[in-house]
Amino acid sequence: MEEKVLETLVVGFTKVLIEEAKTFLSDSADTAYDEIKQYIGKDLKNYLNKHKDKYSHVKTLLRGNTPVYLYDIYFPSKLLDNKKVISTESGVDFFGKYNCATIIGDAGSGKSTLVKHLFLNSIYERKYIPILIELRYLNEDATSLEDYIKFTCNLNKVNVNDNILERLLEKGKFVFFFDGFDELEEKIKQKIIKEINNFVNKYISNKFLITTRPYSNIENLPLFSNLRMKDLTINDGEIKGFVFKQLSQEVELAEKAYKSISQGDTHHIESFLKNPLLLSLYLLTFQSHASIPDKKYIFYRRVINALFSEHDSKTKLGFIREKQCGLDQEGFEEILKSFSFLSYFGDHFVFDSDYTTKQIGLIKRKKEIKFDTSLFLKDLKLAISLWVDDDGQLSFSHRSLQEYFCALFISELKDEENKRVYDKILKIFETRGRVGASKEIDNLLDLLREMDEYNFHKNFYLPMLNELNMEMNKMHFQTGGQILLNFFIEGFRMDSRDYKKVNGERRNDFALFLLRKKEIFKTIFVHIKFTRELDAYLYDELRKNKALISFIHPFISKKVVMFEDEVYNEVILTIEPNDGSLRAPQVRFGKLKLEEVYSYLDDKLLNRIYQNLISHLKSEILKSSQFIRKIEDNEKDLVDLI
Incomplete structure (x- = not known):
């Protein structure tokens, strides 16, 4: 999409929306039409222009x-629906398949x-009004998601009044992007x-992407x-296409870089260069x-060195950008290791000014620097380009760089403190089931496996x-x-998926879901490659295996009552325990026999x-044990030599 073309698209898009507005008003004289025309022609136009420029x-x-x-x-990115490759070049085509x-x-x-x-493509194809919500900002906001969305729209003057916004939402004119x-x-x-x-559920006629x-x-959900x-692959020409796209102004360099990749070790290509960031x-x-x-960590070591000095010296002959705070590279890294460790385990990936100043002040006192x-902070943003500033919200130029510095900090800890950190990581896995969501740390662990192997x-x-x-035994x-x-x-639960169809008719759809044991999260780093297949199989069975559904359903449904939600006027399934509280209808193994459920499943697949x-x-137990013994024996042998 040419940049000068994109600049002219907003006007055309808003004209199309104004014409479409006539189709969902009771008549052309509807008083709301003038308001919608005003809103689309001015406020929405300003919103789209502002965010078109931003994104x-x-x-x-x-x-x-x-x-x-x-x-x-x-x-162009591609997606995988199981093994089927999905194109994302056209948002209309994509959202035509995936609501x-x-x-x-x-x-x-x-x-x-x-x-x-996809945000820009929505403007280009003039189909949906794109609203991008960066979910990280909800960390600092106590309002509901719906209120936050409407507040965001008001902040950007997207809706003149709630009635107009409600009409557009009901007609499915939006695509909502919930990022991160x-x-x-x-x-x-x-x-x-x-x-x-x-x-x-409330606005099902729109499109949604998370x-x-x-x-x-x-x-x-x-x-x-x-x-x-989808990973980049060399056989499909994707790695080559990516390289030449990034280095479009340096064709000779692109040719040399791709040659080094195409003639390199296949294992290295598969392990690293399939990822756009690492490439x-x-x-x-x-x-x-x-x-x-x-x-992997060598990639990060090299890029840190490049960002500190080498990149400037290559792009501007003989020039190394001055660091104004007076620290050398070692000093910067010393602060960044501690900051990354504290922020990462504090679940902070975006930092406001107060948090950043407080943490760096603490580190300065501890290290007496x-x-x-x-x-x-200015050097991190301008001289080194390690951090970015988004309207006062600071973050690493990529979150994986924060994980690299965090792993570096852990790898340098003394024995007792090192063990305490790994105990904390184990605790994170153990408790992620209780908090209902997981703290995703697989990239950090990949780095620790390399940098802190013993x-x-x-x-x-x-x-x-x-x-x-x-x-397992x-x-x-x-x-x-x-x-x-x-x-x-440990059992099953039944949820109501109550929503309105596009034509306004109401449909109640009740689906069975797994009650996963909380204990599985403690060792998920080991078993996820295997239980992912199990999870997918069971998820599919709870939607297609009629005999299994018929067997489980009576154990749950006889406890179910129905009540009317006054806020959204939705019929919701629930049960009423003796204490009067409300929770989703569910049944655990005990009254429901595991062996009986198992008889409806594929014994060969589960045993495999x-x-x-x-x-x-x-x-893995053998290899890990042998590795530990080898390191310990080697160290003992070397000490014995002196």
Whole structure:
């Protein structure tokens, strides 16, 4: 999409919306028409222009602090619906297939960039009014999601009055982008999940998209299809396309960089260069390091060095940008390690001025380092480009850089303190089920596995393996599949998915869901590769296996009562316990026999998953134990030599 073309699109889009407004008013003389015409022609036009400008220009690690037009560097993202590849080039085509979608992707996979593209594409295709909600801002706001959305619209003068907004919502004129669910603090995630579900049910005629990193529990929203960011591949030409798009003004460099990749080790390509962020880091440091490292953290080490000095010296011959606070690179990193550790485990990924100043002040006193905090922050934003400033909200240029510095801090801790941190990580896994959502830390653990290998195995990985192995060998059941099912779920619940159809007719849709055991989260880092398949299979069975549904339903439905919600006028299913509280209808194993439920499931499939998990545990326990012994023996042998 050409930049000059985008500038003219808003006017055309608003004209189309004004014409469409006539179709959903009672008559052309409806007094609301003049208000809608005023709103679309002025306030909505201003909103779209403002956010078109905001999202059409981005800062990248490759370009430092220079904003670039999105489509000068954007390589089209693709999604996976199971194994089916989904194009995202056209928002009309995409939302024609998916009314509600959750986009799941690892750090640096391009989720937020994809959202910006779909936002701009909505204007280009003149179909839906795009509203982008960056969920991280809800960490500081106690209002409901719906109030926050309407407040955002009012702040940007999107709705002149609530009646106009309500009409447009009812007619499905919006596409809502909820970006960065994983950036919400743990204490409010469950609340936001419920509010997203309520908002979608209330305004089901619109389109909805959520982005998140994996394992955040947002994947369980009943109306949403779960799609995953597709990795870049060399065979499909995607890696080549990405490289030449990023280096479109440096074709010779692009050719050399791609040649180093295409002729490099396949394992390295599969492990690293499938990810847009890591591929960008490789391109950033290519001239100094024209090789693909075999560990992820080396990418980050190289990019940190490049951002501190090498990048300026390459782009501006002989020039190294002055750091005004007086710290050298080592000093900057010393502060960033401590800050990243405190902020990461405090669930802070975006930092306001007060929080940043307070934490850096604390670190300065502890480390007895003197420097001007305001100049330090200015250097991070301007001289080094490690941080970005979004209307006073500070963050790392990419969240994975915060995780890198946090991992670096942990790897340098003394034995006892190192173990305390891993114990805390284990506690995070153990409690994530109780808080109803997960603190996603897989990228941090990948880095720790490389940077702190001995402690990672001794204090974290091997204890987790042994605990899961004990669970998988409890002989309470006849088959491995039954052990697996008993480990993973404790029963079922039934939710009402009450919503209005586009034509205004009401439909009540009741679906069964799993009651997953809280205990599974403690060892999820080990078993997720196996229980993901189990989860998908059981989820599918609860929608398609009529015999299983018919068997479970009576155990739940006879406890169900119905009441009318006065706020939204929706019929909701619930049960009434003796204490008078309200909760979703559910049944646990005990009264409902696990063995009877198991008889309706695929015994061969469940036993296969179980056997694969058992084999994996045995292999990993052996390798981890041998690694620990080898390190300890080697150190002893070396000391014995002196």
